[in-house]
Amino acid sequence: MNILINGLITGILFGFFLQKGRVVRFDKQMGALRLMDMTIVKFMFSAILVGMVGVEILFSADIAKPAILPTNLGANIIGGLIFGVGWGFLGYCPGTSLGALGEGRTDAFWGMLGMLVGAALFAEIFPTISNTILTWGREGSITIPQILGINDWFVIIIFIIGGLGLFYWLEKKGL
Amino acid sequence: MVIILSAWISKQYFGSSTCFVRVTGYIEKYFSSEHLASLEYFSRFVPVVDWQMMMVLGILIGSFISSVTSGSFRMQAVPNMWAERFGTNPVKRGIVAFFSGIVLMFGARLAGGCPSGYGLGALVQLAVSGLVVLICFFAGGIIVAQILYGGFKGK
Numbered sequence: 001m002n003i004l005i006n007g008l009i010t011g012i013l014f015g016f017f018l019q020k021g022r023v024v025r026f027d028k029q030m031g032a033l034r035l036m037d038m039t040i041v042k043f044m045f046s047a048i049l050v051g052m053v054g055v056e057i058l059f060s061a062d063i064a065k066p067a068i069l070p071t072n073l074g075a076n077i078i079g080g081l082i083f084g085v086g087w088g089f090l091g092y093c094p095g096t097s098l099g100a101l102g103e104g105r106t107d108a109f110w111g112m113l114g115m116l117v118g119a120a121l122f123a124e125i126f127p128t129i130s131n132t133i134l135t136w137g138r139e140g141s142i143t144i145p146q147i148l149g150i151n152d153w154f155v156i157i158i159f160i161i162g163g164l165g166l167f168y169w170l171e172k173k174g175l
Numbered sequence: 176m177v178i179i180l181s182a183w184i185s186k187q188y189f190g191s192s193t194c195f196v197r198v199t200g201y202i203e204k205y206f207s208s209e210h211l212a213s214l215e216y217f218s219r220f221v222p223v224v225d226w227q228m229m230m231v232l233g234i235l236i237g238s239f240i241s242s243v244t245s246g247s248f249r250m251q252a253v254p255n256m257w258a259e260r261f262g263t264n265p266v267k268r269g270i271v272a273f274f275s276g277i278v279l280m281f282g283a284r285l286a287g288g289c290p291s292g293y294g295l296g297a298l299v300q301l302a303v304s305g306l307v308v309l310i311c312f313f314a315g316g317i318i319v320a321q322i323l324y325g326g327f328k329g330k
Binding site for chain 2: 003005006009011012013014015016017019020030031034044052054055066069071075077078079081082083087088089090099101102104105106107108111112114115117118119122129139141143144146152
């Protein structure tokens with residue numbers, strides 16, 4: 001199948017479910033960050049848990065190959081926190097901003113323009129930080145089971161138990 | 176389920192923010208291809224239309240189809256929760272959205288990805304990076320949200 005058409009179809013399905021799950025809403029995103037409405041957390045966690053099991057099966061059946069984003073602790077942590085600050089103000093992340101625009105939220109458009117500028121700025125300073133921040137805590141493509149030295153499934157089961165516990169706790173609190 | 180199918184059929188993992196880099200590359204190419212060629216970053220992420228860009232475009236279309244068919248499509252320039260706290264001025268909201276977009280994407284590129292890439296793409300593969308980054312995303316976001324909207328009121 002043509003890889004581009006394939007990507008488009010995947011995106012349409014993803015966007016469809018994101019909108020159905022109402023997670024593209026500003027109010028839902030901010031609700032999660034204000035710890036008032038955990039729709040997003042539940043949506044994301046269910047997707048991750050189902051995804052973990054499915055992807056692991058594909059790996060063991062040799063149908064899919066891992067493509068693990070490398071761990072660079074310095075960049076991951078600093079970048080993650082900067083992202084979080086921007087997210088707190090914007091209320092959309094890169095993927096959901098498209099979804100939000102799709103359901104008519106025009107403020108997401110301004111956010112996306114800003115993101116393009118942000119990417120351009122990063123490209124400008126990339127040479128200066130590539131030998132500093134980007135080398136801090138460079139660990140390569142490591143996985144949680146690897147550093148703990150245990151089986152993949154064991155970690156997945158812990159995540160599932162943790163996830164179910166979290167859902168139960170959130171339901172009980174009515175979030 | 177879509178994540179699994181995507182890994183299975185397209186051999187691709189989720190991610191959104193890299194394509195913003197590619198689009199930026201396109202725009203800069205239009206203005207000054209010499210400057211673009213001088214930037215090392217764009218030699219890593221060559222501006223091309225790829226699987227991910229089509230996927231991100233698909234999100235827009237998918238959300239549009241879903242919202243129109245379910246009647247929840249609504250043109251809105253200022254989100255409700257924002258309006259309650261900061262008023263309904265769409266220019267103010269637009270400016271904040273623009274600048275926060277810059278900060279957000281800068282952070283995403285530094286971290287190496289956004290929630291789709293790390294949360295959905297990396298953590299499903301049990302990557303350490305996915306867990307670390309996701310925790311930082313939420314930590315940063317929660318701190319700002321608590322400051323902006325004032326604590327846990329209305330809980």
